[in-house]
Amino acid sequence: MAEAAVPALHDEQHHEQSFGQKYLWSTDHKMIAMQYLFTGMLMALVGGFMAYAFRMQLAFPGMDVPFYGIVSASEYNALVTNHGTIMIFWVAMPVLLAAFGNFLIPLMIGCDDMVFPKVNRLSYQIFLLSAVVILGSLFVEGGGFAGAWTAYPPLSAKAEYSQTPLGSSLWLVAVALEFVAFLLGGINFITTTMNSRAPGMKFYDIPMVVWMIVIASVLFLVSVGPLIAGAMMLFMDQNVGTAFYDPDRGGDPILWQHLFWFFGHPEVYVVMLPAVGITADVICVFARKKLFAYKTVLYTAFGTGVLSFTVWAHHQFIAGIDPRMAHIFTVTTLLISIPIAEMIFVYIATLYGGSIRLTTPMLWALAFIAEFLIGGVTGIFLGASGADIYLHDTYFVLAHFHYMFYPIAIIGTFAGIAHWFPKMFGRMMNETLGKIHFWLTVIPFNVIFIPLFILGLAGQHRRIYDYTNFPELAIQPLQDLRVLATVALLVMLGAQLIFLYNFFSSMFKGKKAGKNPWNATTLEWTTESPPPHGNWAELPTVYRGPYEYGNPDREDDYWPQNEPV
Amino acid sequence: MSATPIATGRSTSGIPTGRLAVWWVIASEIVIFGGLLISYIMHRLAHGNWAEQAAHTSTWVGAFNTLVLLSSSLSAVLGHKAADAGDGKKAAKMLYITAFGALTFVCVKAAEWTFEISHGYTITSSTFWSFYYTAAGLHALHVIAGAIIMLIVAQAAKRNQHLNRVELIGLYWHFVDLVWIFLFPLLYIAK
Numbered sequence: 001m002a003e004a005a006v007p008a009l010h011d012e013q014h015h016e017q018s019f020g021q022k023y024l025w026s027t028d029h030k031m032i033a034m035q036y037l038f039t040g041m042l043m044a045l046v047g048g049f050m051a052y053a054f055r056m057q058l059a060f061p062g063m064d065v066p067f068y069g070i071v072s073a074s075e076y077n078a079l080v081t082n083h084g085t086i087m088i089f090w091v092a093m094p095v096l097l098a099a100f101g102n103f104l105i106p107l108m109i110g111c112d113d114m115v116f117p118k119v120n121r122l123s124y125q126i127f128l129l130s131a132v133v134i135l136g137s138l139f140v141e142g143g144g145f146a147g148a149w150t151a152y153p154p155l156s157a158k159a160e161y162s163q164t165p166l167g168s169s170l171w172l173v174a175v176a177l178e179f180v181a182f183l184l185g186g187i188n189f190i191t192t193t194m195n196s197r198a199p200g201m202k203f204y205d206i207p208m209v210v211w212m213i214v215i216a217s218v219l220f221l222v223s224v225g226p227l228i229a230g231a232m233m234l235f236m237d238q239n240v241g242t243a244f245y246d247p248d249r250g251g252d253p254i255l256w257q258h259l260f261w262f263f264g265h266p267e268v269y270v271v272m273l274p275a276v277g278i279t280a281d282v283i284c285v286f287a288r289k290k291l292f293a294y295k296t297v298l299y300t301a302f303g304t305g306v307l308s309f310t311v312w313a314h315h316q317f318i319a320g321i322d323p324r325m326a327h328i329f330t331v332t333t334l335l336i337s338i339p340i341a342e343m344i345f346v347y348i349a350t351l352y353g354g355s356i357r358l359t360t361p362m363l364w365a366l367a368f369i370a371e372f373l374i375g376g377v378t379g380i381f382l383g384a385s386g387a388d389i390y391l392h393d394t395y396f397v398l399a400h401f402h403y404m405f406y407p408i409a410i411i412g413t414f415a416g417i418a419h420w421f422p423k424m425f426g427r428m429m430n431e432t433l434g435k436i437h438f439w440l441t442v443i444p445f446n447v448i449f450i451p452l453f454i455l456g457l458a459g460q461h462r463r464i465y466d467y468t469n470f471p472e473l474a475i476q477p478l479q480d481l482r483v484l485a486t487v488a489l490l491v492m493l494g495a496q497l498i499f500l501y502n503f504f505s506s507m508f509k510g511k512k513a514g515k516n517p518w519n520a521t522t523l524e525w526t527t528e529s530p531p532p533h534g535n536w537a538e539l540p541t542v543y544r545g546p547y548e549y550g551n552p553d554r555e556d557d558y559w560p561q562n563e564p565v
Numbered sequence: 566m567s568a569t570p571i572a573t574g575r576s577t578s579g580i581p582t583g584r585l586a587v588w589w590v591i592a593s594e595i596v597i598f599g600g601l602l603i604s605y606i607m608h609r610l611a612h613g614n615w616a617e618q619a620a621h622t623s624t625w626v627g628a629f630n631t632l633v634l635l636s637s638s639l640s641a642v643l644g645h646k647a648a649d650a651g652d653g654k655k656a657a658k659m660l661y662i663t664a665f666g667a668l669t670f671v672c673v674k675a676a677e678w679t680f681e682i683s684h685g686y687t688i689t690s691s692t693f694w695s696f697y698y699t700a701a702g703l704h705a706l707h708v709i710a711g712a713i714i715m716l717i718v719a720q721a722a723k724r725n726q727h728l729n730r731v732e733l734i735g736l737y738w739h740f741v742d743l744v745w746i747f748l749f750p751l752l753y754i755a756k
């Protein structure tokens with residue numbers, strides 16, 4: 001990115017920029033995308049390190065963990081809490097939504113920037129502040145927040161329960177700041193896509209990944225409000241002495257669960273849809289085939305969005321809600337698996353009869369479909385209230401959750417990075433290293449979480465520091481599974497060094513990519529790599545849909561969106 | 566540092582970009598207040614005895630503030646009309662009148678709260694009072710923020726700059742007004 005080619009158009013305003021102006025104070029959507037991407041990658045290392053520390057404690061209780069030390073019980077709670085919080089709010093959201101949204105939306109719809117570049121910059125700055133606050137909260141007196149990432153009161157509301165008076169409040173402040181950052185960013189994404197598309201680009205000419213990011217932004221915007229109100233109430237319970245969630249004084253702790261999950265469940269789709277969109281774009285390029293049933297995918301995404309607001313109480317089946325209510329939420333939860341299954345079928349239909357090229361991004365995209373399928377199917381067990389009464393709060397839930405979020409936040413992200421890296425930095429990533437990294441990430445992922453499904457079915461409940469005190473769970477076969485999962489985690493974390501090496505060495509030494517290394521049709525591939533300030537010397541016009549591959553009347557097997565007939 | 570991007574000037578949907586964005590801001594605010602008020606309503610329905618607490622709020626003070634806010638929306642509309650006609654000076658004057666309404670509202674609120682707190686009805690007295698101060702406080706913050714933005718917009722409008730923003734702050738002001746229309750019956754009239 002350092003030696004970005006500069007077009008004559010913006011030359012005079014560009015070459016005088018200082019380091020700070022260019023990298024820290026930029027309003028350029030591509031630079032803001034990079035800021036989000038690198039912050040997200042850094043936070044992923046923090047979150048991964050936390051997983052390493054607490055998994056070591058579970059496999060080898062009481063061990064002096066290398067690079068960490070002995071994990072105390074309260075530290076264990078803080079580690080799992082912040083691992084969850086950081087991985088969702090500071091890794092999945094900034095990378096999938098903000099980094100890809102910022103980078104791809106203007107480039108894929110053919111305009112020069114976001115409609116509000118300064119708001120965009122502000123969004124990143126607030127996000128950065130939130131990251132500083134959450135990292136800082138780990139080092140205050142009492143340690144980081146230890147009341148689980150869902151922050152249920154009274155554990156989160158009363159310092160005498162959580163033992164982390166400052167950590168709890170800072171955690172809440174950090175999450176609130178992060179929400180503000182994503183509201184600002186989301187409004188920018190939605191408005192830009194609604195108003196600044198290239199001439200000729202109609203609704204059905206928008207690439208699927210842009211659609212998905214925009215729908216995700218709308219879902220986030222509509223679902224987060226009640227939680228903002230709820231967070232404000234929790235903050236006052238912590239610091240002012242109100243009793244919104246305190247049943248002794250007229251409040252109701254279940255209220256928080258409703259407000260949290262009213263946001264929390266759509267949030268799953270907020271991060272899922274961008275990954276689904278990335279997958280759609282990647283498989284079309286590398287199957288050299290038009291997306292099967294574009295409109296169906298789009299309407300399915302709308303349907304998923306609407307339904308996602310009606311399923312939240314499936315997180316509360318054992319929280320004391322009315323069993324008749326639980327039936328209703330069972331039905332809606334099982335309903336929402338239909339659109340998701342439909343998307344998977346559509347992707348398989350897209351692959352059918354294509355000329356498939358197993359490049360690194362394509363491997364990631366295929367892995368997304370396969371692994372996500374397992375996550376979806378195990379969700380059906382949990383969505384049925386009868387089965388959930390047994391499985392609730394066991395490692396089965398945890399494994400199911402990770403079979404959803406790992407494909408989304410890690411596999412989907414790697415698909416996106418591998419696919420758009422040439423556009424971001426103008427150079428190709430090493431394919432061999434990419435494939436080694438792929439297999440060493442995906443195989444250990446399954447070896448980590450399949451044992452956790454088994455442990456969950458065996459009755460291992462979550463958020464326990466040390467299972468040696470539970471005779472029925474401390475038996476050797478179960479402990480072997482815990483060790484297996486931890487060893488697989490170590491392999492997987494080690495494999496990320498290959499990625500980091502590949503990423504940074506390719507950034508400077510990779511093969512030059514040229515404008516369109518994958519022979520793709522969407523607009524971002526029609527400009528230089530990396531795109532200059534302003535993206536195009538002359539902004540493009542659109543003549544056709546985004547996935548015109550293999551047209552029999554043409555010599556090339558792809559037909560760029562901006563090429564007149 | 567850089568000029569306004571071409572993207573900002575485009576209007577594929579036919580709605581000006583600024584207006585579109587303000588509507589999305591309002592949408593995000595509706596769900597924030599929506600979540601808070603639905604929480605309050607559910608609690609209220611479950612606790613009939615909150616009416617005893619609510620009896621201590623002053624309907625007349627609330628009604629006066631409702632009148633002030635509604636009137637200030639009128640001047641915001643007149644400001645928008647003037648801005649459409651290209652009369653920046655008059656638009657600015659109308660915005661100043663609106664901001665004065667906001668100031669009146671906040672002053673009345675401050676006096677009302679001082680009175681209530683001095684009589685022992687504080688935010689921790691009961692969950693009703695917690696909701697009362699939280700909801701009205703969040704709304705008051707919106708009034709203050711809206712008034713500050715309004716003064717900034719008026720400064721520019723006086724010099725006939727950014728006249729389209731007069732409409733945008735007006736839209737936001739109507740929203741703030743509308744929230745109060747929900748708060749007033751829920752916190753003051755229902756007894």
